[in-house]
Amino acid sequence: MNEDTPPTCPFNSPRPASEGWHDAKLDFSKSMSYGDYLQLDTLLAAQKPLSGEHDEMLFIIQHHTSELWMKLALHELRAALLCVRNDELDPAFKMLSRVKRIFEQIVTGWNVLATLTPSDYTLMRGSLGSSSGFQSHQYREIEFRLGNKNEQMLKPHAHRPELHDALATVLAEPSLYDEAVRLLARRGFEIDAARLERDWTGPTVYDATVEAAWLAVYREPRRYWDLYQLAEDLVDIEDRFRQWRFRHVTTVERIIGFKTGTGGTSGATYLRKMLDVVLFPELWQLRTQL
Numbered sequence: 626m627n628e629d630t631p632p633t634c635p636f637n638s639p640r641p642a643s644e645g646w647h648d649a650k651l652d653f654s655k656s657m658s659y660g661d662y663l664q665l666d667t668l669l670a671a672q673k674p675l676s677g678e679h680d681e682m683l684f685i686i687q688h689h690t691s692e693l694w695m696k697l698a699l700h701e702l703r704a705a706l707l708c709v710r711n712d713e714l715d716p717a718f719k720m721l722s723r724v725k726r727i728f729e730q731i732v733t734g735w736n737v738l739a740t741l742t743p744s745d746y747t748l749m750r751g752s753l754g755s756s757s758g759f760q761s762h763q764y765r766e767i768e769f770r771l772g773n774k775n776e777q778m779l780k781p782h783a784h785r786p787e788l789h790d791a792l793a794t795v796l797a798e799p800s801l802y803d804e805a806v807r808l809l810a811r812r813g814f815e816i817d818a819a820r821l822e823r824d825w826t827g828p829t830v831y832d833a834t835v836e837a838a839w840l841a842v843y844r845e846p847r848r849y850w851d852l853y854q855l856a857e858d859l860v861d862i863e864d865r866f867r868q869w870r871f872r873h874v875t876t877v878e879r880i881i882g883f884k885t886g887t888g889g890t891s892g893a894t895y896l897r898k899m900l901d902v903v904l905f906p907e908l909w910q911l912r913t914q915l
C-alpha cells in the first residue's frame with residue numbers, strides 16, 4: 626500500500642468501467658420480458674387482503690407460496706407414479722428427490738409464519754369467514770396420491786364440480802404407494818392378491834405380505850437396490866410430511882390455541898389426530914424385524 630494515498634471507503638469507490646451489463650437488452654416493447662413470461666401481473670395481483678391489517682399480506686403470501694410448491698410437488702408425484710407403474714425407476718427417483726426438497730422448503734416456510742402473533746392474527750381472522758386450508762384441493766390430492774384416502778374429503782369441493790370430479794378420479798386410482806406394492810409383486814414377491822386389486826378409494830391398510838416383501842428388500846439391499854432406494858425415498862417423503870403436519874399444528878396452537886377452526890373442525894385437536902396417520906405402514910413396521 627502506498628502510504629501517500631489516503632484510505633478510501635470501499636463502498637464509495639468509483640464503479641469499474643464495465644460491469645458486464647452494457648449489452649443487456651433494455652427494450653421489451655416488441656419481445657417477451659421476464660414479467661411477460663412469468664405472468665407476473667396475474668401472479669402479483671392475486672394478493673388481496675380483506676381486513677386492512679398489516680399482517681394479512683404475510684398470511685396470504687405464505688399460503689400462495691405453499692400452494693405453488695404443492696402444485697410442483699403434485700406435478701412430480703403424478704409423473705413419479707406413472708414411472709413406477711411402468712417400471713422406470715430412475716426417472717421416478719429424480720422426481721421423488723425433488724418432492725423431498727419441496728417438502729423441506731414448505732416445512733422451513735413455517736418459520737416465516739411463526740412471526741405472526743395471536744394478537745395480530747385475531748385482528749384479521751374474522752375476514753377469513755369459513756375459509757380454511759381444510760378446503761385446499763391440492764393438499765387433498767397430495768394426501769390421496771400418497772395413499773391417505775378419505776371420500777368425505779371430497780365434500781368441501783362439491784360446489785366446484787371440476788375440482789370435485791378431478792379429486793374423485795384421484796381417489797379411485799392407485800396411490801404412489803399402491804404402485805410401489807404392485808411393483809413388488811411384479812418383481813416376484815408374494816403379495817396378497819386382495820392387496821393388489823383392492824378398492825383404491827380406501828386408505829392404505831397394513832398388509833403382512835407387503836411387510837415381508839419390504840423386509841426381504843432391506844435384508845438384501847444390494848440384491849434389490851432400486852426397490853431399497855424407492856423404499857427409502859418414500860420414508861424420506863413421509864418423514865418430511867410428518868414434519869409439515871407437526872409445524873402446522875404447533876403454529877396453529879401458538880396462534881389460535883384450541884379454538885375451533887374456521888373450517889368447522891376441532892382445530893388443533895383435529896390436526897393433532899392427523900399426526901397419527903401413517904402413510905406407508907409396512908415401511909415403518911419392517912424396521913422392528915431387522
Ligand code: HEM
Pocket residue numbers: 687688691692738741746756757758759760761764873876877880881885886887888889890891892893895896899
Ligand atoms: C395462522 C396460520 C394458520 C392457522 C391458524 C391454521 C389453522 C388451521 C386449522 C384450525 C385447521 C383445521 C381445519 C379447520 O377447521 O379450519 C387447518 C387445516 C389446514 N390448514 Fe391451516 N392454519 C394456518 C396456516 C396454514 C398454512 C400456511 C397452510 C398452507 C397451505 C395451511 C394448510 C392447511 C391444510 C392443508 C389444512 C387441512 C389439514 C388436514 O385436513 O389434515 N394452514 N388449519
Ligand SMILES: N[C@@H](CC(=O)c1ccccc1NC=O)C(=O)O
Pocket residue numbers: 688750753756757758759881885886887888
Ligand atoms: N383455519 C384457520 C384459518 C386459516 O388458517 C386459513 C383460512 C383461509 C385460508 C387458509 C387458511 N389456512 C389454513 O388453514 C383458523 O381457524 O383460524
